[in-house]
Amino acid sequence: MSDQSSVEILTEWDIVAARQLGRNVAKELGFGTVDQARITTAISELARNIYLYAGKGRIEIQQLTENGMKGILIIAADSGPGIPDIRKVMEDGFTTSGGLGAGLPGVKRLMDDFKIETILGEGTDIRATKWLR
Amino acid sequence: MNFRIPILKLRDTLIVSIQWELDDQTALQFQEDLLTKLHETSARGVVIDLTSIDFIDSFIAKVLGDVISMSSLMGARVVITGIQPAVAITLIELGIRLEDVMTALDLENGLDKLQLELEA
Ligand SMILES: Nc1ncnc2c1ncn2[C@@H]1O[C@H](COP(=O)(O)OP(=O)(O)OP(=O)(O)O)[C@@H](O)[C@H]1O
Numbered sequence: 001m002s003d004q005s006s007v008e009i010l011t012e013w014d015i016v017a018a019r020q021l022g023r024n025v026a027k028e029l030g031f032g033t034v035d036q037a038r039i040t041t042a043i044s045e046l047a048r049n050i051y052l053y054a055g056k057g058r059i060e061i062q063q064l065t066e067n068g069m070k071g072i073l074i075i076a077a078d079s080g081p082g083i084p085d086i087r088k089v090m091e092d093g094f095t096t097s098g099g100l101g102a103g104l105p106g107v108k109r110l111m112d113d114f115k116i117e118t119i120l121g122e123g124t125d126i127r128a129t130k131w132l133r
Numbered sequence: 134m135n136f137r138i139p140i141l142k143l144r145d146t147l148i149v150s151i152q153w154e155l156d157d158q159t160a161l162q163f164q165e166d167l168l169t170k171l172h173e174t175s176a177r178g179v180v181i182d183l184t185s186i187d188f189i190d191s192f193i194a195k196v197l198g199d200v201i202s203m204s205s206l207m208g209a210r211v212v213i214t215g216i217q218p219a220v221a222i223t224l225i226e227l228g229i230r231l232e233d234v235m236t237a238l239d240l241e242n243g244l245d246k247l248q249l250e251l252e253a
C-alpha cells in the first residue's frame with residue numbers, strides 16, 4: 001500500500017519545497033528528529049542533483065506499509081543526460097560540478113535502501129527508502 | 134522570497150545566527166555579505182550560530198566550509214556553534230568532516246573560545 005505526493009523540480013525553490021514535503025511526511029509517519037534530518041537531507045541532495053544535472057525532473061514521496069512495517073520512499077526521476085559511470089558517482093568526492101561529491105554516496109548511507117537506474121540520454125531514476133523502526 | 138541573514142557586530146567580532154531554513158540563494162548571499170562586512174569592519178572573529186538549523190546538506194556544508202576558508206584568508210577566525218545532534222549525525226553520514234573547524238556548544242561558549250584564540 002502506498003500514498004504519494006510529488007514536487008516538480010524546475011527551480012532552486014522547488015528543492016526547498018521538496019524537502020519540506022518530505023519532512024512533513026516523515027514527521028507524520030512518526031520518524032524521530034534524526035531520521036527526519038536524514039530524510040530531508042537525502043531529498044535535498046537528490047532534488048539538487050536533478051536541478052543541476054538534468055535541469056528538471058520530479059521528486060515523489062510515498063508512504064509505504066509492508067508486512068506491518070511503515071516507511072518512506074523517495075523517488076527522484078528525471079529525463080536528463082543519465083549517468084555514464086554509476087560506480088564512479090558512488091565514490092565519495094566524485095563530482096563534475098565542483099561540489100563536494102558527497103550527495104549520492106551520502107544518500108546511500110543516510111537511507112536504508114538505495115537504487116539507481118539510469119540510461120544515457122534518457123534519464124535517471126533513483127529510489128531511496130527509510131523504514132520506521 | 135529572497136532575504137538576507139542579519140550580521141551583528143560586537144567589538145571585534147561578527148555574530149550571525151541563522152534562524153531560518155537556508156535556500157541556496159540566501160546561503161550564497163550570506164557568504165558575500167559576511168566577507169564584505171569583514172572587510173568593512175576589520176573584525177577578527179566570526180561566530181555562526183546554527184542552533185535553529187535542523188539539517189545541513191552538501192551544498193550548505195560547502196558554503197559554510199568556503200566561508201570559513203575565505204574568512205581565514207581575510208585574517209578572521211570562525212567558530213560554528215549550536216550544531217544539533219541530528220545535524221552532526223547526518224553530516225558525518227554524508228561523509229562531511231568539518232575537522233579543522235572551531236566549534237562550540239553554544240553562542241556563549243563560542244564567544245569565549247574566540248576570545249581566547251584572538252588573545253593567544
Ligand atoms: N540526476 C542526475 N543526472 C545526471 N548526472 C547526475 C545526476 N545526479 C548526479 N549526477 C552526476 O553524479 C555526480 C555525483 O553526484 P553527487 O550528488 O554525489 O555529487 P555532486 O552533486 O557533484 O556534489 P555534492 O552533491 O556534494 O554537492 C555529479 O557530479 C554528476 O556528474
Ligand SMILES: [Mg+2]
Pocket residue numbers: 045048049099102103104191
Ligand atoms: Mg549532488
